[in-house]
Each structure stands twice: as structure tokens, then as C-alpha cells.
Amino acid sequence: MKNIAIVTGASSGMGRRFALTLKNHASYDEVWVIARSGDKLAALQEKIPFPVRPIALDLTSPEAAPRLQQLLQQEQPRVKLLINGAGYGIFDRVETTGYADSMGMLDLNCRALTVLTLLCLPYLDAGSEIINIASVAAFQPIPCINIYGATKAYVLSFSRALNRELKSRKIRVFAVCPFWTKTGFFDRAIRDGSDPVVKKYAAMYTAEFVVQYAWNKLEKTGRDYCIPGAMAKLQVLGVKLLPHSLVMSIWQRQQKLK
Numbered sequence: 001m002k003n004i005a006i007v008t009g010a011s012s013g014m015g016r017r018f019a020l021t022l023k024n025h026a027s028y029d030e031v032w033v034i035a036r037s038g039d040k041l042a043a044l045q046e047k048i049p050f051p052v053r054p055i056a057l058d059l060t061s062p063e064a065a066p067r068l069q070q071l072l073q074q075e076q077p078r079v080k081l082l083i084n085g086a087g088y089g090i091f092d093r094v095e096t097t098g099y100a101d102s103m104g105m106l107d108l109n110c111r112a113l114t115v116l117t118l119l120c121l122p123y124l125d126a127g128s129e130i131i132n133i134a135s136v137a138a139f140q141p142i143p144c145i146n147i148y149g150a151t152k153a154y155v156l157s158f159s160r161a162l163n164r165e166l167k168s169r170k171i172r173v174f175a176v177c178p179f180w181t182k183t184g185f186f187d188r189a190i191r192d193g194s195d196p197v198v199k200k201y202a203a204m205y206t207a208e209f210v211v212q213y214a215w216n217k218l219e220k221t222g223r224d225y226c227i228p229g230a231m232a233k234l235q236v237l238g239v240k241l242l243p244h245s246l247v248m249s250i251w252q253r254q255q256k257l258k
């Protein structure tokens, strides 16, 4: 039986960085990398020191779940690590985000992550790990990044409670809550030609920093989530201490949003 790692969102940003640094964490017979850009996934074959299986797939499409289920049934692997890194956000008001992207964020950030988890559950065993990329957005309601923030609240809550549920099977679930991180995320999040929602970025981390931080915390602490970076931690502390109505007013004032 093969020991495998599955990484979604492996073509770019933090998912890609996780895939490239897997060898610092453990050894795998095969790494399944998933995203829409098949060429970028194929290029990982030269960079990851394990056999790589590129799976070019739109995780929001109806064929995604049956295809992955079929692959798992066929291969009967032991899934030692599942990283749910695929996700996206749109910075816009709910009324102008549009139906496709509003549902798209829910479908990718919440539904696909949950589907992947459910499909992998029978193939996880003691010592297996699930890493879900949430966000500091998970801790607060965010006007004009509303649906995205809400999807990340789901990811954090789902991950932490699942970690408890799977404890008896010795399976760890760990959520990573990054602050702004320099990746392709912003190419999709920021709408061309519109007045930008985010005018001030209090800090911008790198995928290298966030992922290294996450690996360290996963290995050295028993926690179920991590918040990489001092600015990120400071923000979450403030959000936990202050009433959320005040947190939203500060955000709207800081970004000049109505």
C-alpha cells in the first residue's frame, strides 16, 4: 500500500510551497498535486523528490469528486497527508461580486475542501495529517471581503472541530491562518478598473515564511491552528478583544469603505 500526500492548490502560492517542502516533513511513495493548471503541476515533477502525480482538475466542477473518489478506490493508498491549499477570494461588495464568484468561493473554499476531506477519511490512518489553509479573515466579519472571510471562518471552525473528532483515530487536523501573503491570490481578488477595496496592507508576508512557520508549528506544538507572523497575531488578538462592530468600523475607516 502506497503512502501518499495530496496537495490541492499546488500550482501556485502557498499550496505550491507546501508541495515543494514536503520532504522536510516526511517521505511519500507518491505525491498527488491538484489544480487547474496542468502544465504548472507537471513542472513540479522535476522539483519534488518523490514521484508526482499531476491531477489537472477544477475542484468546483461536478466531475471533480467522482474522479478523485475513483482514483482513491483504484489505488487504495494510505493518505498520510492532505493539504487543502486551493482557494480564492474576491475583494468586492456582495451586491457587485456576482453570482458566479460568490458561489465559486463557497464551492472551492468550503465545499471542495470538505469533499476532499470526506473522500480521504477512509484512507487516513494513525499519524495522518490534514492541513487546511484558512486565513486571519476567519476571525472577523469583513465588509467588502464578506463572502471570502465567511468561507475562511468555516474552514477554521470545521478544521478545529474535526481535529477533536479524529483524535481517537490519532489523525491531526491543522488550520493555517495567514495574513496578507504575496502570491497569485491578489491577481484574482482585485478587480480591474474598480476602486480597490484594500488600500492599505499592514504587512505582506511571503509564502516561504508562512509555510515554514506552519511546518514548525505543526511539528513542535499540539495546537490545531497557527497564525504566522507578529502582525497577524496582533490583529487576531485585537479582533478577539474588541467588539466585532468596532472591528468592522475600524476596518471600514482604515480602507475608506462605506
Ligand SMILES: NC(=O)c1ccc[n+]([C@@H]2O[C@H](COP(=O)([O-])OP(=O)(O)OC[C@H]3O[C@@H](n4cnc5c(N)ncnc54)[C@H](OP(=O)(O)O)[C@@H]3O)[C@@H](O)[C@H]2O)c1
Pocket: 008, 009, 010, 011, 012, 013, 014, 015, 016, 034, 035, 036, 037, 038, 040, 057, 058, 059, 060, 085, 086, 087, 088, 089, 108, 133, 134, 135, 136, 177, 178, 179, 180, 181, 182, 183, 184, 185, 186
Ligand atoms: N495570499 C493571501 O494573502 C492569503 C491570505 C490568507 C489565506 N490565503 C489562502 O491561502 C490559500 C492559497 O492561496 P494563495 O495565496 O497561495 O493563492 P494562489 O497563489 O492564487 O493559489 C491558489 C491555488 O488554488 C488553485 N485553484 C484556484 N481555483 C481552483 C479550482 N477551481 N480548482 C482547483 N484549484 C484551484 C490555483 O491553481 P489553478 O489556478 O492552477 O487552478 C492555485 O494553485 C487560499 O485558500 C487562500 O484563500 C491567502
